[in-house]
Structure formats: structure tokens, C-alpha cells
Amino acid sequence: MRTRLMMLGPPGAGKGTQAQRLAEALRIPQISTGDMLRAAKAQGTPLGLEAAGYMDRGELVPDEVVVGIVKERLAGADVAQGFILDGFPRTVPQAEALAEAGVQLDAVINVSVPEDELMARITGRLSCPSCGAAFHRDNHPPRQEGTCDACGSALIVRKDDSAEVFGQRLRSYQAKTAPLAAFYQDRGLLFEVEGTGPLDVIQARIRDIVDAG
Numbered sequence: 001m002r003t004r005l006m007m008l009g010p011p012g013a014g015k016g017t018q019a020q021r022l023a024e025a026l027r028i029p030q031i032s033t034g035d036m037l038r039a040a041k042a043q044g045t046p047l048g049l050e051a052a053g054y055m056d057r058g059e060l061v062p063d064e065v066v067v068g069i070v071k072e073r074l075a076g077a078d079v080a081q082g083f084i085l086d087g088f089p090r091t092v093p094q095a096e097a098l099a100e101a102g103v104q105l106d107a108v109i110n111v112s113v114p115e116d117e118l119m120a121r122i123t124g125r126l127s128c129p130s131c132g133a134a135f136h137r138d139n140h141p142p143r144q145e146g147t148c149d150a151c152g153s154a155l156i157v158r159k160d161d162s163a164e165v166f167g168q169r170l171r172s173y174q175a176k177t178a179p180l181a182a183f184y185q186d187r188g189l190l191f192e193v194e195g196t197g198p199l200d201v202i203q204a205r206i207r208d209i210v211d212a213g
């Protein structure tokens, strides 16, 4: 079984949604740099203050900042059986830093969704600030309006989920993150997953890759 995993894909591809389900099923942690940075921002820590401007503009936070928090997280005892990186690495230098730190991956799951659907997903998203779960006004509404199904917290609209900031996030993705597909393809680790359709169907596509290893 492949348990050292990374989710790759544009904003709104469903990385977080699928990573959270998979993490529960495999009982391994989901490590979302976006969630970690948003938590630091909400707490007003020096890291959060540094990251806030980049995030609100839809730009990537500098590599050295993100690499530092991921290395620290991967030193935790709970990653011994595996982990799901969600939103990291996001640049070739981040991927190189991960490899240099001795962290090996078993599979990089590249989730693809057409651009117009990404926009509709992002502008209708409702997010849980406590556990990171994502819902959607139309596609995937919470059971009780405004409340997270998973942990009961009040749902919010992420500050970077406007149409304008989404455009910048997509440009950052295309310029800096998309080249990671070739990077991991060269290393024999890339697996493509079609990211449209029901959540369970996409999860099953990912499970096929995980279970085949």
C-alpha cells in the first residue's frame, strides 16, 4: 500500500476534500500547509503575520517559510505509518528541499478539473476554520446550514475565495506549481486522477492508486 502521499492540483481541485477522507480511511495524518498557515494567521503568530499578505493576494508564501513548517510537522511521531501532503510541495525548490530532507514519497496524485468548474467550486465554497473541512453551497452543502458536519464549528468564506484572488491563485499555480507534474513524472511517482464527478467516485479512483502499491 502507498501511504506516503502528496495531493497535487489547482485551487479548488478537491485536494483537501479527498485528502481528509483518505486520511480518515487510512488513519494517517493530512498535512495541509494552507490549513497550517491559516491557523497561524488566525492566532496572529509571527509566521501567520508574515504569511497573511501573500495568502490574501493569492501569491505563494516564500519557500523557506513553508519548508520550515513542513519539516517540523514531519518530525512528529504520527507520520510513521504515512501521511498525506495537501498543498505542499508547491514549487520545484520545495520539492527539492523535501527530497534533501530525506522524505520519500510513494505517490503524487495529480487531480485535474476544468478551469470553469474550479471557479464555480471556489466561489461557492464554505470552509471550516477549525478542522479544514470544505463544503459547497450547491454541490456539497452541510447537513445543517452554516455548520461543519465534521466538528460543529461555524463555517466561513475564505478571504482568498473571491473571483479576483482565485485568478491570481490559478496564475501562481500555473507558473510555479504545475511544473511539479513533470518533476514527479521523471521520478516515476506521478498518478493522474480525473477530479470531476461524485466525491465517492473520485475517492475510489485515488484508493485504486493507493491500494495498488
Ligand code: AP5
Binding pocket: 009, 010, 011, 012, 013, 014, 015, 016, 017, 018, 033, 034, 035, 037, 054, 055, 056, 058, 059, 060, 061, 062, 063, 066, 086, 087, 088, 089, 090, 094, 121, 122, 124, 125, 126, 134, 135, 136, 137, 139, 140, 160, 169, 195, 196, 197, 198, 199, 202
Ligand atoms: P491552500 O489552502 O492549499 O489552497 P489551494 O491550493 O488554492 O487549494 P484549495 O484549498 O483552494 O482547494 P482544494 O483543492 O483543497 O479544494 P477543496 O477540497 O477545498 O493554500 C492557500 C494559500 O496558502 C496559497 O494561496 C498560498 O498563499 C499559501 N500556501 C499554502 N501552501 C503553500 C505552499 N506549499 N507554498 C507556498 N504557499 C502556500 O474543494 C473546493 C470546493 O469544491 C469545495 O467547496 C468542495 O466542497 C467542492 N468540491 C470538491 N470536490 C468536488 C466535486 N467532486 N464536485 C463538486 N464540488 C466539489
Ligand code: MG
Binding pocket: 015, 016, 017, 034, 087
Ligand atoms: Mg485545500
